[in-house]
Structure formats: structure tokens, C-alpha cells
Amino acid sequence: MSSRLLNNTAYSLLIIIIKRGKGSKVLEFVYDMGARDASCFIGKGTVKNKFLQIIEMDEVDKEVVLIIVPSDREAEFLERLNIKFHLERKNHGIAFTIPLAGTMKMNTDAAIQWPENCGSDSANQDYTALFMVADKGEGEKIIQVCHDAGYYGGTIIKAHGTACQSSIILDMMVEREREAVLMLVPTKLADKLTPLLGGYVTCADFFIKMDVSRTIGLFQNDKSYEVVEK
Amino acid sequence: MNAIFSKFKEVLYSVLPITIIVLVLHFTLTPLDAQIMIKFIIGTVLMLAGIPLFLLGIDISVTPIGERLSEVLVKSNKLWLILLGGGLLGFVVTVAEPDVHILAGQVRAVTNGSFNSELMILLVCIGIGAMVSVGIFKIIKNIYLNRFMTVVYLIILILGCFTQSDFLALAFDVSGNTTGSVSVPFILAIAVGISSMTRSNEKEGHDGFGILGIASAGAVVAVMLQGIFTRADLLDESLAVSAAADGSVLGYYVVNMIQYAKEALIVVLPILVIYMVIDLIWIKTPAYKLKRILVGIIYTYIGLVVFLMGINTGFIDASRQVGSQIAALGKPWLLVLVGMLFGMITIPAEPSVHVLTRQIEDNTAGSIKTLTVMLALCLGVAAAAGLSMLRILVPWLQLWHVLLPGMVIAVVLSYIVPDIFVGIAYDSGGVAAGTMTSVFVLPFAQGAAEYIPSASIVKDGFGIIALVAMTPLIAVQLLGLIYKLKPHPLMIEEGETDADMEDVKYHE
Numbered sequence: 001m002s003s004r005l006l007n008n009t010a011y012s013l014l015i016i017i018i019k020r021g022k023g024s025k026v027l028e029f030v031y032d033m034g035a036r037d038a039s040c041f042i043g044k045g046t047v048k049n050k051f052l053q054i055i056e057m058d059e060v061d062k063e064v065v066l067i068i069v070p071s072d073r074e075a076e077f078l079e080r081l082n083i084k085f086h087l088e089r090k091n092h093g094i095a096f097t098i099p100l101a102g103t104m105k106m107n108t109d110a111a112i113q114w115p116e117n118c119g120s121d122s123a124n125q126d127y128t129a130l131f132m133v134a135d136k137g138e139g140e141k142i143i144q145v146c147h148d149a150g151y152y153g154g155t156i157i158k159a160h161g162t163a164c165q166s167s168i169i170l171d172m173m174v175e176r177e178r179e180a181v182l183m184l185v186p187t188k189l190a191d192k193l194t195p196l197l198g199g200y201v202t203c204a205d206f207f208i209k210m211d212v213s214r215t216i217g218l219f220q221n222d223k224s225y226e227v228v229e230k
Numbered sequence: 231m232n233a234i235f236s237k238f239k240e241v242l243y244s245v246l247p248i249t250i251i252v253l254v255l256h257f258t259l260t261p262l263d264a265q266i267m268i269k270f271i272i273g274t275v276l277m278l279a280g281i282p283l284f285l286l287g288i289d290i291s292v293t294p295i296g297e298r299l300s301e302v303l304v305k306s307n308k309l310w311l312i313l314l315g316g317g318l319l320g321f322v323v324t325v326a327e328p329d330v331h332i333l334a335g336q337v338r339a340v341t342n343g344s345f346n347s348e349l350m351i352l353l354v355c356i357g358i359g360a361m362v363s364v365g366i367f368k369i370i371k372n373i374y375l376n377r378f379m380t381v382v383y384l385i386i387l388i389l390g391c392f393t394q395s396d397f398l399a400l401a402f403d404v405s406g407n408t409t410g411s412v413s414v415p416f417i418l419a420i421a422v423g424i425s426s427m428t429r430s431n432e433k434e435g436h437d438g439f440g441i442l443g444i445a446s447a448g449a450v451v452a453v454m455l456q457g458i459f460t461r462a463d464l465l466d467e468s469l470a471v472s473a474a475a476d477g478s479v480l481g482y483y484v485v486n487m488i489q490y491a492k493e494a495l496i497v498v499l500p501i502l503v504i505y506m507v508i509d510l511i512w513i514k515t516p517a518y519k520l521k522r523i524l525v526g527i528i529y530t531y532i533g534l535v536v537f538l539m540g541i542n543t544g545f546i547d548a549s550r551q552v553g554s555q556i557a558a559l560g561k562p563w564l565l566v567l568v569g570m571l572f573g574m575i576t577i578p579a580e581p582s583v584h585v586l587t588r589q590i591e592d593n594t595a596g597s598i599k600t601l602t603v604m605l606a607l608c609l610g611v612a613a614a615a616g617l618s619m620l621r622i623l624v625p626w627l628q629l630w631h632v633l634l635p636g637m638v639i640a641v642v643l644s645y646i647v648p649d650i651f652v653g654i655a656y657d658s659g660g661v662a663a664g665t666m667t668s669v670f671v672l673p674f675a676q677g678a679a680e681y682i683p684s685a686s687i688v689k690d691g692f693g694i695i696a697l698v699a700m701t702p703l704i705a706v707q708l709l710g711l712i713y714k715l716k717p718h719p720l721m722i723e724e725g726e727t728d729a730d731m732e733d734v735k736y737h738e
Contacts, residue, residue: 019236042596057234059233059290060233160426170312177427
């Protein structure tokens with residue numbers, strides 16, 4: 001059994017959103033650092049640039065890498081990823097961590113002790129991660145709604161299937177095509193976006209907010225935080 | 231680092247090999263005329279400007295249009311409507327494809343009008359429309375592609391026994407040519423759209439791949455049938471080589487631009503009109519999305535005009551001259567070698583290949599990488615170009631000597647390799663034999679054939695596209711075989727046992 005290996009460390013989910021094609025390199029890099037639970041999927045991201053939006057060139061291909069890391073090594077991971085992939089430079093990608101209440105690697109004691117044992121001592125209250133899943137095509141709408149509310153940005157990931165309703169086409173049960181949207185927004189804005197987005201959420205959709213402990217590579221200037229009341 | 235810039239970088243890497251190799255040949259073996267060289271350089275620059283814009287336009291307009299239309303069809307929930315609609319869309323985009331008309335013109339010239347080329351266009355388009363329809367049926371009913379294609383190839387084989395060898399070559403050439411720069415992304419988007427709409431727990435979502443192979447087979451059957459019933463002969467006369475326009479260089483480009491502007495309009499307009507009509511009635515796209523699609527269509531159009539102009543003015547003459555000069559050197563092995571090299575470097579520059587690899591990456595969540603597929607395609611087409619050169623050099627080597635074993639291998643492999651690779655393989659056949667092949671590999675072969683007494687430009691010229699469309703089937707499936715036999719290094723590492731975990735730094 002592997003349980004003897006488990007200690008009381010808590011784990012965090014490290015999410016990196018990076019240019020398409022770099023994902024595999026990130027995976028290899030974190031593997032060398034000792035992370036074993038990691039996966040990469042592809043998504044579409046947005047660039048905040050008025051001119052590019054007008055000429056419809058504001059979309060970029062991104063890859064989203066999820067890595068489970070021990071909370072006490074969070075900072076080390078972020079730092080070394082930053083050195084390797086230059087996340088501190090503009091448009092080179094972003095990375096953030098989310099404290100996890102449990103993973104298969106944590107033993108029961110560790111889960112009970114959470115969040116005291118969580119290494120994310122420097123909990124970052126400035127940002128909140130929003131994660132929404134909706135029907136295909138809604139992802140752009142969600143980003144558009146946030147854009148109207150003063151925040152621009154987000155990554156759309158392909159998904160499929162619901163637990164709520166399934167459609168029947170030509171006498172076949174088919175899964176719906178879905179889209180997931182991952183956004184990292186300033187906390188004070190997130191509170192205002194929540195009711196706005198709530199209006200778009202149907203029973204089959206889901207919408208969660210997650211605390212973020214550390215972030216790197218974010219370049220929203222303060223002016224863009226101001227919420228435009230509709 | 232925005233969309234157009236990253237596309238530009240991608241295209242730059244793809245076009246560089248062609249430029250470098252032609253330049254190297256120019257300074258070593260085959261000094262080209264100054265005028266041809268200048269046009270080649272201008273052509274390269276136009277290509278660099280055109281393809282990124284075109285690809286971006288496809289990304290934000292043609293692909294979404296195809297997906298949206300397939301959504302409308304599927305939501306109608308009537309099988310006959312889906313099949314009819316899909317077939318009609320396939321028919322319309324093929325009619326609009328300029329390559330089909332160019333080829334028809336060539337056929338008219340070499341058969342002295344005894345072969346009804348208008349009828350051929352009509353039959354080919356009906357064939358493709360019908361096969362797109364059948365392909366959609368295959369997707370919905372979840373029929374395995376390998377069994378499906380085995381049946382289709384058997385039909386082709388039986389028809390092939392009754393067809394003259396010249397028409398055999400012509401039929402396969404037409405099939406390679408009909409899947410052009412705009413119809414590829416459009417038909418692919420429709421198939422992939424329908425496929426992912428009808429995804430369920432019994433069925434994978436990426437069986438939309440393979441539709442281009444199926445559609446191409448429709449064209450083959452159509453031309454073969456016409457060949458059997460008309461019994462026209464191909465005349466052995468030289469193709470009229472388009473005379474270089476006299477007068478100023480600027481005038482030359484203006485004339486060409488007007489011509490390609492017209493051609494590209496015929497290609498793009500039907501798709502836009504169909505979409506707008508259906509949008510008004512059923513979809514009612516929100517304004518911001520509609521704007522995106524319109525802007526995308528404009529990008530596609532401008533990109534296509536610039537790209538067509540670049541390759542048609544700059545590449546044909548350069549490649550033809552390299553071909554004849556290499557042949558004049560009297561070293562057969564060199565001709566085969568350079569032919570293979572040309573085949574290899576054509577593939578990365580072909581826009582349709584980028585469209586296909588992108589769809590693959592999107593639909594396999596990035597697990598099949600662009601570069602890997604492209605490498606397989608390059609090797610496949612290099613083999614095809616090499617074999618074509620051999621056919622020019624060795625008179626007794628007939629097209630079917632290569633085509634038949636190739637297809638048998640492809641069909642056998644399709645029962646061994648993972649399904650997704652079978653689909654990709656059949657698609658890449660149609661994709662590889664695109665515009666770039668006709669302006670780069672074909673003129674090279676024709677140039678070489680001019681110098682070799684035993685070769686005929688017409689007979690050896692036809693059949694090259696057929697080979698280019700066939701070898702990727704084998705190459706990509708072999709890639710699939712490699713994937714199957716040898717898991718990716720990262721996959722092995724993920725499968726580590728508990729014992730290995732003790733070494734992991736986490737648990738020290």
C-alpha cells in the first residue's frame with residue numbers, strides 16, 4: 001500500500017495557462033520537479049487589446065495545465081516555472097494555485113487538519129478564480145458579459161456531456177457539447193460579476209468560485225477593475 | 231503575441247524550406263533565369279502575407295460557419311434533411327472550387343474536346359455531394375471507417391478494371407484536386423460538427439475525420455464512370471504552357487490579381503450567402519459573432535487572393551525550370567532525389583494541411599501534435615514525388631503498379647491502427663494533394679518530362695496528384711502504428727507503479 005508514504009501535507013492545484021505548444025514542456029518540467037499528477041488540455045484565450053478586438057484578432061490558442069503540488073512547495077514551483085517560462089513578462093502566460101481540501105494523495109488526518117496545514121500562508125485575497133461550464137457557444141457570451149462589466153479575459157476549454165438533461169437526436173441519446181470558462185478575476189470584481197453571470201446560468205450549467213492563494217503573470221491595470229454598472 | 235503573429239510565425243517556418251532549397255539549387259545545380267527568380271521571391275513574400283491571413287480567416291469564419299450549419303442540420307432532427315443538406319453543401323463548395331475548373335480545362339485541351347469536361351465537372355460535384363451525404367450517414371450510424379472504405383475501394387477496383395489507364399490517372403487526379411483550400415475546412419467543419427453533436431457514450435466524438443477521403447472517392451467513381459461510358463482518348467500532345475505575359479511586371483501582377491480576385495470570390499461567396507440566408511431564418515447569430523464571421527470572411531478572401539497570386543505567378547515557372555534543368559544534367563538518381571525533396575517541402579506550405587492539423591489538435595485535445603502529423607505527411611509525399619519521378623524515368627512502370635499495392639496496404643493497415651488515425655489518414659490524402667502540389671510538384675515533373683524522350687508530359691503529368699493523395703494514407707497510418715506500439719514517453723511515466731513512487735521527492 002502506498003498509504004505509508006502519505007504525510008500530513010496538504011496539496012494545492014497549480015494551474016498554468018500558457019501558449020499552445022508549451023504545455024508539454026511544462027509537463028516535462030514539473031515532472032522533473034517531482035510532480036506526478038498533471039494533465040494538460042487545450043483552450044482558447046483572449047488578449048486584452050482594443051485594436052485587436054476590433055479587427056477580431058484577439059483570440060489566441062492556449063493550453064491549460066493542471067498540476068497537483070504539495071502546498072509547502074507551491075512557491076518553489078511557481079518560482080521555478082517563472083524562471084523557465086518567463087511568466088512575469090506580459091502575455092507569456094499566467095499561473096495560480098488553488099488550495100485543495102483533499103486529493104487522493106492526502107491522508108485522512110491531513111484532510112481534517114486542513115486548512116491549518118495548508119502551506120498557502122500567503123493567501124491572496126485579491127483574486128478569485130471563476131470556473132463555469134455551459135453549453136457550447138455560451139462561453140463567448142460569458143466572456144462578453146464580463147467584458148461589458150469591465151473585465152476582459154478568460155480561457156475557453158472544450159467539454160461535453162451533462163448530468164442534467166441529455167438530448168435525443170435521431171432516436172439516439174447524444175451528449176451535449178459544452179464549454180468551460182476559466183477566469184481569474186479580482187475578488188472585488190468577482191462579487192459583482194457573480195449576480196450578473198448568475199442570470200445566464202441554467203440548471204445544467206455550473207458556476208463555482210475558488211479561492212486563489214498565489215498568482216503570477218497577471219497584468220491587469222487597476223483602471224480595468226472598475227465595474228461598469230449596467 | 232496575437233493570433234496573426236503566431237500564425238505568421240507558423241507559416242514562416244513552413245515556407246522557409248522551399249525558399250532555401252530553391253535558392254540553394256539556384257546557386258549550385260540549376261541557375262534560374264533572373265526574371266523567374268525575382269517572381270519566385272515575390273511569390274514567396276506574397277505567400278508569407280497571404281497564408282497567415284487566410285488561416286486566421288478560416289479559423290474565425292469558415293470553420294464556425296461549417297459548425298453552425300451542421301448544428302442547424304442536426305437540430306432539424308430529420309435524417310433525410312441532414313443527408314440532403316450535407317450533400318448540397320458538399321456539391322456547392324466543390325462547384326465553386328477553381329482547381330476543378332482548371333483541371334477540366336486541361337482535360338479539354340488534351341482530349342481535343344472529345345471528352346465532355348463540363349459534364350465531368352457536374353458529375354464530380356454530384357459524386358462529391360453524394361459521398362459527403364453518405365459520409366454523414368456513416369458518422370450518424372457509427373459505421374467503422376475501415377470497413378466503409380474497404381467497400382468503397384472495392385467498388386473503385388471493380389470500376390478500375392474497366393477503365394483505361396489514362397482515365398484511371400485522371401480520375402485519381404481529379405479527386406485530389408477537388409478538395410481545395412476552402413472546401414477542405416468547410417467540409418471538415420461540417421463533418422466534425424455533426425460528429426461532435428451526435429457524440430454519446432457509445433460513440434467517440436471524433437469520427438468526423440475521414441470525410442475528405444470519402445468525398446474524394448466520390449470524384450474518382452464519377453470520373454471512372456464517365457470514362458467507361460464515353461471511351462474518349464487522351465491525345466499525346468504537349469500541354470500549352472501558359473505564356474509569360476509581356477509588358478511591365480506591374481501589369482502582369484495586376485492582370486493576375488484581377489483573375490484570382492474573381493476566382494476567390496466564386497469560392498468564398500456561396501458559403502457566405504448560404505450562411506447569411508440560413509442565419510436570417512434559423513440561427514439569428516448575435517451581432518458580435520456575426521461581425522466576427524464577416525471580418526473572418528474578408529480575411530479569408532484577401533488571404534486566398536494573395537496566396538493564389540503568389541504561388542501561381544512565382545512557383546510554377548521556377549519549379550518547371552528546376553525540373554528541366556535537373557533532368558538535363560542526366561543523372562536519374564538526382565532527379566528522384568530532388569523530386570522527393572520537393573515533395574517533402576511542399577507539405578508544410580500547404581494551407582489545407584494546417585487546417586487539418588489544427589482540427590486534429592482541437593479534437594484530440596492536443597494529444598496528436600501538429601508537427602507529428604506533418605512529418606508523416608512530408609515523408610509520405612516525398613515518397614509519392616519520388617515514385618512519380620521513377621514513373622517518368624521508367625516507361626513500363628504504370629500508375630496502377632503503384633496505386634493498387636498502395637491501396638491494399640492502406641486498407642490492411644486501417645484494420646490494425648487506432649481508428650482516429652484511420653480517419654486522419656483518409657483526410658490527409660485529400661489535403662496533401664492541394665494547391666501547392668499542383669503548382670510545385672506537378673510543374674517539376676512536367677519540366678523533367680520535357681527533357682526525357684521516353685516520357686510524355688501529359689500521361690506522366692496525370693497521376694502525380696493521385697500518388698500524392700495515396701501515400702499519406704500509408705504514412706499517417708504507419709504513424710498510428712507507431713503510436714499504438716510505442717506509447718509516448720510521458721505515458722509510460724504516468725503509469726509508474728507504487729514502488730517507483732518511493733523515489734518521488736514528495737514523500738521523502
